[in-house]
Amino acid sequence: MSTSDLAEESSVAAPSAMAPPPEVLREWLGAMLTIRRFETECVRLSFAGKIPGGIHSSEGQEGVAVGSIRALTRDDVVSGTHRSHHHALAKGLSLRVVMAELFGRDDGLSGGRGGSMHLVDRSLNFLGSNGIVGAGLGIAMGASLAMQMQQQPFVAVGYFGDGGANNGRVWESINMAAIWKLPLIAICENNLYAVETHISNSMAGESIAARASGFGLPAVTVDGQDVVAVYQATREARERAIAGEGPTFIEAQTYRYEGHNVGDVQNYREKDEVAQWRAERDPIARMRKRLVDDAMLDDAQYAALEVAAEESVADAIAYADASPWPTGADALTTYPTNV
Amino acid sequence: MPTVLTYSQAYREGVAEEMAANEKIFIMGTDIVLRGGHFAQVFGLGEQFGASRVRDVPISEAAMLAAGVGSAVCGMRPIVDLNFLDFSFGGMDEICNQAAKMSYMFGIQVPLLIRATNGIALGGAQHNNVIESWFAELPGLNVVTPSNPADVKGLIKSSLRMNDPVLFLMHKALSGLRGNVGGPDDVIPLGHANISRSGDDVTIVTYGVNVAKCLEAAERLAADGIEAEVIDLRTLYPLDRETVVESVRKTGRAMMVDESAAYGGVSAEIVASMQEAAFDYLDAAVVRITAPHAPVPNSPALLSAILPNSAAIEAAARKLVEVA
Numbered sequence: 001m002s003t004s005d006l007a008e009e010s011s012v013a014a015p016s017a018m019a020p021p022p023e024v025l026r027e028w029l030g031a032m033l034t035i036r037r038f039e040t041e042c043v044r045l046s047f048a049g050k051i052p053g054g055i056h057s058s059e060g061q062e063g064v065a066v067g068s069i070r071a072l073t074r075d076d077v078v079s080g081t082h083r084s085h086h087h088a089l090a091k092g093l094s095l096r097v098v099m100a101e102l103f104g105r106d107d108g109l110s111g112g113r114g115g116s117m118h119l120v121d122r123s124l125n126f127l128g129s130n131g132i133v134g135a136g137l138g139i140a141m142g143a144s145l146a147m148q149m150q151q152q153p154f155v156a157v158g159y160f161g162d163g164g165a166n167n168g169r170v171w172e173s174i175n176m177a178a179i180w181k182l183p184l185i186a187i188c189e190n191n192l193y194a195v196e197t198h199i200s201n202s203m204a205g206e207s208i209a210a211r212a213s214g215f216g217l218p219a220v221t222v223d224g225q226d227v228v229a230v231y232q233a234t235r236e237a238r239e240r241a242i243a244g245e246g247p248t249f250i251e252a253q254t255y256r257y258e259g260h261n262v263g264d265v266q267n268y269r270e271k272d273e274v275a276q277w278r279a280e281r282d283p284i285a286r287m288r289k290r291l292v293d294d295a296m297l298d299d300a301q302y303a304a305l306e307v308a309a310e311e312s313v314a315d316a317i318a319y320a321d322a323s324p325w326p327t328g329a330d331a332l333t334t335y336p337t338n339v
Numbered sequence: 340m341p342t343v344l345t346y347s348q349a350y351r352e353g354v355a356e357e358m359a360a361n362e363k364i365f366i367m368g369t370d371i372v373l374r375g376g377h378f379a380q381v382f383g384l385g386e387q388f389g390a391s392r393v394r395d396v397p398i399s400e401a402a403m404l405a406a407g408v409g410s411a412v413c414g415m416r417p418i419v420d421l422n423f424l425d426f427s428f429g430g431m432d433e434i435c436n437q438a439a440k441m442s443y444m445f446g447i448q449v450p451l452l453i454r455a456t457n458g459i460a461l462g463g464a465q466h467n468n469v470i471e472s473w474f475a476e477l478p479g480l481n482v483v484t485p486s487n488p489a490d491v492k493g494l495i496k497s498s499l500r501m502n503d504p505v506l507f508l509m510h511k512a513l514s515g516l517r518g519n520v521g522g523p524d525d526v527i528p529l530g531h532a533n534i535s536r537s538g539d540d541v542t543i544v545t546y547g548v549n550v551a552k553c554l555e556a557a558e559r560l561a562a563d564g565i566e567a568e569v570i571d572l573r574t575l576y577p578l579d580r581e582t583v584v585e586s587v588r589k590t591g592r593a594m595m596v597d598e599s600a601a602y603g604g605v606s607a608e609i610v611a612s613m614q615e616a617a618f619d620y621l622d623a624a625v626v627r628i629t630a631p632h633a634p635v636p637n638s639p640a641l642l643s644a645i646l647p648n649s650a651a652i653e654a655a656a657r658k659l660v661e662v663a
Contacts, residue, residue, distance in 0.1 A: 077413065113444045120445040127412065128445075132432050138402060139437065142409015149365065149391060150414055169432070172402035179397070334443050 022296035032062040033309040035086045046262040055116045057258035058086035063283030064252045065090040067230025077125045077156035079140035084129030091126040095316035105323035112326045134167035141173040144184040155183040155241040163194025165208045178217045181246035185237045188251045195260045196268040212249035224254030225281040341519040349488035349520045353495035365392040368420030377422045400429030411451040424455035438504040439479030448502040458510035463637035469599040475575035481505040482575040486550035488518040493527030510548040530577035538566030542586040542593040546572040549596045556653035584616040594626040601629045623662035
């Protein structure tokens with residue numbers, strides 16, 4: 001694995017919620033920068049024809065993935081959505097191997113069998129991006145059932161979006177987790193748009209979190225553009241789950257800067273709206289300012305984080321580009337690392 | 340002395356033996372703890388294994404199947420009991436898009452067993468869809484369709500040792516069928532058809548509820564010197580084409596009896612396999628006796644009009660052997 005990957009080194013739980021030390025906070029910032037660089041490059045490479053099948057960019061949502069996954073250990077399971085590069089990279093998947101998978105190459109995570117919406121690394125307990133709305137939460141719920149039955153001190157996090165919050169399987173899974181008190185953390189990344197439908201046109205009731213509270217589990221709303229707030233909410237949820245107190249629902253209010261997919265012309269929203277989110281609520285800019293204000297980061301350190309992000313993504317692209325195409329015979333074989 | 344059990348009891352005994360041997364196996368289903376499922380298929384196991392390993396679930400097919408997929412990839416061996424295969428529609432994505440794809444895409448084993456009743460019986464169109472061919476044709480799924488108590492027990496035991504998803508489909512009309520079953524070590528591997536009756540004159544391929552009807556017809560044919568070979572497929576995927584083709588090469592005349600409609604049904608695959616591998620051996624076109632391409636009615640008077648029966652099987656076989 002490349003040294004630039006974002007994996008945490010140990011299975012020990014992350015530092016205390018209230019005051020993560022400066023080096024930890026800088027690592028979070030670096031992780032967000034790396035994800036952003038990865039995503040902006042993916043958009044470019046999709047237009048350039050390097051990424052067959054395209055991608056769903058998570059640019060703008062980095063704070064949700066880094067904040068929540070930094071509250072987990074390696075043994076905790078993460079299961080995501082069609083927009084999950086940020087989850088995958090925050091969970092520590094190799095930039096090189098993910099990029100090679102996006103390129104459809106032999107050295108990719110699944111040797112080209114998966115692609116952007118089918119990224120799984122069992123060894124890191126990343127149970128995947130997922131092409132079907134709401135399905136990733138169900139898998140996380142099932143994983144949390146296995147943890148409970150095997151009396152393992154782990155949790156499973158399942159992500160879905162505001163679109164998924166209108167899908168029946170999401171609430172079936174949340175109900176089941178609630179009745180069985182499963183160690184599940186359900187995180188709704190509410191980025192306001194399900195493809196191009198604004199939540200105001202698709203969502204009855206007060207809020208997504210309010211819906212969830214009807215299932216009798218703690219349901220909190222956090223600012224998804226505040227990585228520390230997401231971390232704290234997830235950490236509390238994890239502690240509750242480990243203590244046997246059951247699942248937690250977190251609605252993280254966030255925003256995607258790109259369209260639904262690469263090539264989305266985005267005539268459903270004003271450019272000003274995107275610009276305003278970028279200018280006022282960007283998770284990276286806010287974290288940078290916070291660290292500078294608290295004298296935990298100087299310009300040289302920030303520049304170094306930016307360079308590291310650019311270099312690691314460039315390295316991943318070079319790796320992917322150099323990787324051979326799989327042979328046609330590989331199409332009929334199962335991915336060969338049964339674990 | 341051999342043990343005689345019903346088709347349902349054979350399932351229960353096979354499951355109980357495997358659960359006792361492997362603590363990772365557990366059951367999820369509606370009304371499963373006290374009632375033992377809608378066909379009493381696991382009656383008593385709730386008491387025997389406790390409410391963690393035999394657990395009632397809400398009527399949430401997507402969630403119960405997702406619980407199956409997620410727990411299967413994290414060390415458990417779940418049985419999700421859907422009661423009726425028709426109820427799979429509520430969790431189709433979990434079966435077909437999640438469980439079925441993980442081995443191929445990620446090299447992850449998904450030891451998920453989905454048990455359901457299939458086939459046509461009373462109850463009307465929404466409880467009697469014949470859709471086993473849908474699952475059999477979807478890459479990544481195994482489909483088991485036992486016809487008798489011994490096969491139920493032997494096949495459920497091997498299915499519970501599989502590392503890939505299995506749909507274990509038990510025909511509703513067979514629930515009370517009695518027969519000998521094997522002991523704890525009698526395991527029937529998937530993908531091996533059973534020659535239920537040997538014969539040289541005509542091959543009759545079938546599975547599940549129609550095996551008995553074909554055997555009935557074969558006995559009457561035998562009285563007139565026509566020896567039918569009846570092949571019980573046992574599993575629709577993996578499919579034992581070899582046994583089918585070998586029989587056709589021997590008899591030169593073949594028919595398929597099936598409750599799924601001819602259009603895209605199991606019979607379509609069987610006929611295609613025969614003509615691909617044994618075209619030169621066929622003395623006549625292969626005949627299909629299937630249910631019609633129509634929803635299933637409720638009234639017994641209507642139902643009997645659409646189901647394959649032994650008289651129709653017998654008549655078709657006679658006609659087939661008369662072809663020059």
